[in-house]
Amino acid sequence: MSDLSINFAGIKAPNPFWLASAPPTNSGYQIMKAFDQGWGGAVWKTLGVPVINVSSRYGGLDYRGTRMMGFNNIELITDRPLKDNLKEIEEVKKHFPDHAVIASLMVETREEWHQIVRDVENAGADGLELNFGCPHGMCERGMGSAVGQEPEVIKMIVGWVKEVAKTPVIVKLTPNITDITVAGLASVQGGGDAISLINTIQSIIGVDIDNFVSYPNVGGESTNGGYCGPAVKPIALNMLKNCAQHPYINLPISGIGGIENWKDAVEYILLGAGSVQVCTAVMHYGFGIIREMIAGLEQYMDQKGFKTIDDMVGKALPKIKTWENLNLNHKVVAEINNSKCIECQLCYTACEDGAHQAIGINKEETRVPYIIEENCVGCNLCSLVCPVEGCITMKRKDNGKEVITWKEKTMAGDVPTTFDDERAGGAGHHVPKPADALKK
Amino acid sequence: MSEFVRPLSKEEFEENFSQIKPIMNDTEAYLESSRCLFCYDAPCVTACPSGIDIPLFIRQINTKNITGAAKTIYEANYLGNTCGKVCPTEVLCEGACVFNHQNVKPLEIGRLQSFSTTNAIERGVELCYVREDKNKKVAIIGAGPSGISCACELRKEGFEVDIYEAKSQPSGLALHGVAPYKITNKEVLTEMNYLKNQFGYKVLYNTPIDSKDKITALEAKYDAIFIGVGLGKSKSISIKGETNINVYGAVEFIEKLKLQHQEVFLGKKAIVLGGGNTAMDAASECARMGVGSVVLAYRGSEKYMSAYAFEYDLAKAVGVKGLFNTLPVEILEEKGKLVGVRFINTAYENGELVAISGTEFIEECDMVIMATGQSKKVDFLAWIDHLSLDKESRIEVNEKFQTTNKKYFAAGDAVNGGAEVVNAVSDAKRAAQEIKVYLSK
Numbered sequence: 001m002s003d004l005s006i007n008f009a010g011i012k013a014p015n016p017f018w019l020a021s022a023p024p025t026n027s028g029y030q031i032m033k034a035f036d037q038g039w040g041g042a043v044w045k046t047l048g049v050p051v052i053n054v055s056s057r058y059g060g061l062d063y064r065g066t067r068m069m070g071f072n073n074i075e076l077i078t079d080r081p082l083k084d085n086l087k088e089i090e091e092v093k094k095h096f097p098d099h100a101v102i103a104s105l106m107v108e109t110r111e112e113w114h115q116i117v118r119d120v121e122n123a124g125a126d127g128l129e130l131n132f133g134c135p136h137g138m139c140e141r142g143m144g145s146a147v148g149q150e151p152e153v154i155k156m157i158v159g160w161v162k163e164v165a166k167t168p169v170i171v172k173l174t175p176n177i178t179d180i181t182v183a184g185l186a187s188v189q190g191g192g193d194a195i196s197l198i199n200t201i202q203s204i205i206g207v208d209i210d211n212f213v214s215y216p217n218v219g220g221e222s223t224n225g226g227y228c229g230p231a232v233k234p235i236a237l238n239m240l241k242n243c244a245q246h247p248y249i250n251l252p253i254s255g256i257g258g259i260e261n262w263k264d265a266v267e268y269i270l271l272g273a274g275s276v277q278v279c280t281a282v283m284h285y286g287f288g289i290i291r292e293m294i295a296g297l298e299q300y301m302d303q304k305g306f307k308t309i310d311d312m313v314g315k316a317l318p319k320i321k322t323w324e325n326l327n328l329n330h331k332v333v334a335e336i337n338n339s340k341c342i343e344c345q346l347c348y349t350a351c352e353d354g355a356h357q358a359i360g361i362n363k364e365e366t367r368v369p370y371i372i373e374e375n376c377v378g379c380n381l382c383s384l385v386c387p388v389e390g391c392i393t394m395k396r397k398d399n400g401k402e403v404i405t406w407k408e409k410t411m412a413g414d415v416p417t418t419f420d421d422e423r424a425g426g427a428g429h430h431v432p433k434p435a436d437a438l439k440k
Numbered sequence: 441m442s443e444f445v446r447p448l449s450k451e452e453f454e455e456n457f458s459q460i461k462p463i464m465n466d467t468e469a470y471l472e473s474s475r476c477l478f479c480y481d482a483p484c485v486t487a488c489p490s491g492i493d494i495p496l497f498i499r500q501i502n503t504k505n506i507t508g509a510a511k512t513i514y515e516a517n518y519l520g521n522t523c524g525k526v527c528p529t530e531v532l533c534e535g536a537c538v539f540n541h542q543n544v545k546p547l548e549i550g551r552l553q554s555f556s557t558t559n560a561i562e563r564g565v566e567l568c569y570v571r572e573d574k575n576k577k578v579a580i581i582g583a584g585p586s587g588i589s590c591a592c593e594l595r596k597e598g599f600e601v602d603i604y605e606a607k608s609q610p611s612g613l614a615l616h617g618v619a620p621y622k623i624t625n626k627e628v629l630t631e632m633n634y635l636k637n638q639f640g641y642k643v644l645y646n647t648p649i650d651s652k653d654k655i656t657a658l659e660a661k662y663d664a665i666f667i668g669v670g671l672g673k674s675k676s677i678s679i680k681g682e683t684n685i686n687v688y689g690a691v692e693f694i695e696k697l698k699l700q701h702q703e704v705f706l707g708k709k710a711i712v713l714g715g716g717n718t719a720m721d722a723a724s725e726c727a728r729m730g731v732g733s734v735v736l737a738y739r740g741s742e743k744y745m746s747a748y749a750f751e752y753d754l755a756k757a758v759g760v761k762g763l764f765n766t767l768p769v770e771i772l773e774e775k776g777k778l779v780g781v782r783f784i785n786t787a788y789e790n791g792e793l794v795a796i797s798g799t800e801f802i803e804e805c806d807m808v809i810m811a812t813g814q815s816k817k818v819d820f821l822a823w824i825d826h827l828s829l830d831k832e833s834r835i836e837v838n839e840k841f842q843t844t845n846k847k848y849f850a851a852g853d854a855v856n857g858g859a860e861v862v863n864a865v866s867d868a869k870r871a872a873q874e875i876k877v878y879l880s881k
């Protein structure tokens with residue numbers, strides 16, 4: 001049986017599933033309920049300077065039949081009194097000494113940072129998370145992402161916190177920055193013990209086209225918010241990879257963004273996350289989703305023979321390279337399994353109009369399209385649009401023996417150099433004549 | 441007229457009795473599972489007598505953790521695959537799915553369930569439940585759904601289990617009773633085989649417990665005994681002519697059909713007497729066997745039939761004609777040959793059903809199926825000392841499924857008087873937990 005327990009930068013938890021700092025961690029009541037149902041840790045809703053919230057606060061992005069594929073909020077940090085939160089942290093720790101309770105913090109001055117760090121540690125927090133990420137409201141007051149976008153300020157504040165902190169310090173990064181590793185590096189330089197990413201992405205979720213107001217609507221007006229939920233996962237995964245592969249960011253990373261099921265969590269862990277945090281999925285489905293996540297992760301670990309979470313962390317990183325190191329000789333072409341095809345011809349139109357005119361149809365005989373192998377560049381598009389699992393597969397055509405990369409070619413002086421260089425990839429490709437487009 | 445021709449080969453039988461809930465393929469299961477809302481305190485779970493965590497297993501299908509889905513199902517219900525196919529889901533889980541409130545088709549929970557379990561059975565997924573040996577032995581009488589479920593749970597808890605079964609195959613009415621278009625014999629037996637391999641209980645086939653001596657011997661050898669004997673033969677209604685050889689008891693008729701398929705020879709015009717689910721099944725099955733005219737005759741009005749509406753719909757869909765407020769008076773014979781049934785019309789007077797004199801009529805037919813209930817196994821039960829039965833001859837049990845003879849526990853049809861497979865399975869599992877408590881005292 002696999003062991004799900006973790007030690008993340010010195011913070012111990014029975015499993016890597018933590019609640020992200022957000023409405024699900026607003027109160028001791030919610031966190032106790034979550035721990036009772038199986039969550040391993042919780043990052044308390046950010047504590048700090050006093051705020052007032054607006055109503056409404058959220059917007060959702062639906063995709064076809066699916067609600068809330070993306071989620072947007074203009075909520076600020078906690079609006080509950082600090083003393084109530086501190087009392088509740090103490091109480092949660094009393095009931096759940098082995099679960100991770102991490103206090104998320106956001107204040108302004110050095111004195112305020114020192115004070116609040118002492119307060120939450122006295123209340124029993126196992127660690128601290130510095131919220132340098134909130135991309136709305138708080139940043140207008142010089143906090144949140146306004147800090148996260150300034151490496152020097154990150155370094156300085158992490159330094160302030162480290163002056164008094166006795167528990168591990170996690171720096172939560174904002175994705176609203178050109179290169180997240182700059183912020184990651186600043187966290188290292190400031191003396192941080194770990195980083196977490198991502199916070200929400202600045203966004204406008206949609207516009208009410210009848211009333212000319214974007215969402216969410218606050219009395220006929222709106223503001224930009226923070227985007228999260230399943231839609232942001234790919235962006236977060238890339239930022240995770242960038243930090244995890246960075247030679248000087250050698251800190252544990254807590255992965256956040258669009259995690260909803262065990263598979264999402266495994267992907268994060270394989271790309272270097274030592275714990276994962278969840279917000280939107282819990283806001284959508286409640287704490288109960290943890291039963292699917294834990295069962296699925298255990299099942300996966302048993303199947304793959306992983307004994308501990310540490311065995312898995314970063315497993316997929318060595319295979320992510322820079323583009324110039326990929327094998328240019330690797331060649332795949334699409335193949336249609338005629339017996340599985342349901343004749344929708346989505347692959348045809350995708351390739352014909354959206355890619356390389358490498359799929360043909362023969363109206364007289366059958367609706368099943370065929371691949372024109374000479375034209376197929378192996379882009380995958382058809383296999384991605386095909387609604388039938390395993391119907392279009394990519395078949396390997398090279399022998400796998402001769403590996404050549406752009407980097408090697410460059411070093412050997414064998415790369416195309418002029419616009420019309422014959423050595424460029426597309427030079428030999430078949431493209432129909434423009435006028436053929438008008439043939440009916 | 442029914443649209444089926446008499447099946448002559450195995451293939452033709454399978455076509456006439458094609459599965460109304462066929463196993464989904466991966467794509468279908470994936471798409472269907474995407475629809476589930478993952479409701480909080482999900483009404484589908486409340487409606488499932490075995491309390492399967494439905495939103496969980498559906499989400500597990502959606503995240504391609506089929507093994508996990510199957511485990512979730514088997515944790516709550518040992519006949520997960522059979523139940524997915526034979527449960528009256530329309531009135532259980534699917535009937536409770538929140539989509540019904542929106543007039544949207546509910547989740548196909550039964551089919552998603554059998555999709556997961558079939559996949560797990562095919563791959564021989566280990567349920568790996570069995571606990572350490574408790575050094576106690578339990579005998580189970582009857583390898584029907586209740587007996588098998590009880591055996592699995594007891595084995596999981598580390599008890600040694602021997603099942604005594606009168607017939608040559610396991611699963612009771614799941615094999616011998618449930619309509620062939622709901623589940624194939626092979627599917628039932630494959631799950632039985634899987635469970636036996638997983639849990640390692642022993643089944644002694646062709647070993648009826650049919651005397652007081654055998655009961656005494658069991659009592660001497662085992663620490664506790666579970667009774668899962670189900671119900672007895674079809675009840676007679678004591679009318680003239682019912683001993684004709686073309687008058688069948690519904691359960692006996694169905695069992696014969698289930699075991700012999702296209703080899704069973706039937707007449708051209710059948711009348712089925714009764715208004716319960718067994719009557720619906722028998723009528724549907726006659727129609728699918730190519731019996732040209734099948735009439736279902738019920739003594740009361742349509743809305744008072746105990747059968748589920750969807751079961752009657754199924755029968756109508758294959759050409760069965762309903763005849764209501766008709767009480768059979770006599771089965772007519774000519775030179776020993778069955779020629780028809782004399783009925784009399786009925787009406788409700790002050791809530792009571794009464795025959796209306798002067799309304800007698802004859803409906804021609806060459807076979808009659810009596811689906812007028814199953815009797816209880818009173819002879820057998822009388823051999824067990826201090827075992828009380830209730831007014832309807834059902835075994836009396838307390839909330840722990842313990843009978844009035846403390847050594848005996850019971851569940852399934854013999855206790856509830858005849859319900860569904862899922863009730864037998866779920867109650868017997870709970871009974872096993874009570875046996876554990878009893879034996880650890």
Ligand SMILES: Cc1cc2nc3c(=O)[nH]c(=O)nc-3n(C[C@H](O)[C@H](O)[C@H](O)COP(=O)(O)OP(=O)(O)OC[C@H]3O[C@@H](n4cnc5c(N)ncnc54)[C@H](O)[C@@H]3O)c2cc1C
Pocket residue numbers: 526527528581582583584585586587604605606607610611612613614617618619622647648649650668669670671691694717718721820851852853854858859860861862864
């Ligand atoms: C025609 C018909 C159709 C049905 N269709 C459905 C359906 O579609 N869906 C559904 O969920 N339910 C259906 N049911 C109900 C369901 O089959 C039963 O509720 C369920 O099988 C009860 O399980 P059980 O273990 O209590 O009894 P049974 O299934 O009756 O099993 C009892 C077992 O005990 C054995 N036995 C009996 N006496 C002895 C003895 N003295 N010694 C040794 N062995 C003995 C029998 O041979 C049998 O194997 C149907 C029932 C019938 C009659």
Ligand SMILES: Cc1cc2nc3c(=O)[nH]c(=O)nc-3n(C[C@H](O)[C@H](O)[C@H](O)COP(=O)(O)O)c2cc1C
Pocket residue numbers: 020021022023045046071072073075076077078104131133134172198199200228229230232256257258259277278279280281
């Ligand atoms: C309504 C809402 C409020 C949030 N409040 C905070 C907060 O107070 N502090 C913080 O660090 N992050 C906050 N977040 C960001 C989340 O912690 C998390 O980083 C983000 O939502 C991405 O994860 P997800 O895709 O699982 O939702 C908030 C997110 C939402 C949706």
Ligand code: SF4
Pocket residue numbers: none
């Ligand atoms: S989710 Fe709760 S707090 Fe929010 S608007 Fe609805 S009822 Fe009000």
Ligand code: SF4
Pocket residue numbers: 336340341342343344345346347348367368369385386387388391392
């Ligand atoms: S997309 Fe797939 S199913 Fe549709 S025509 Fe192409 S191969 Fe066939």
Ligand code: SF4
Pocket residue numbers: 475476477478479482483484485494495498536537538539547549
């Ligand atoms: S009621 Fe329907 S939608 Fe809700 S959890 Fe159950 S199956 Fe899913």
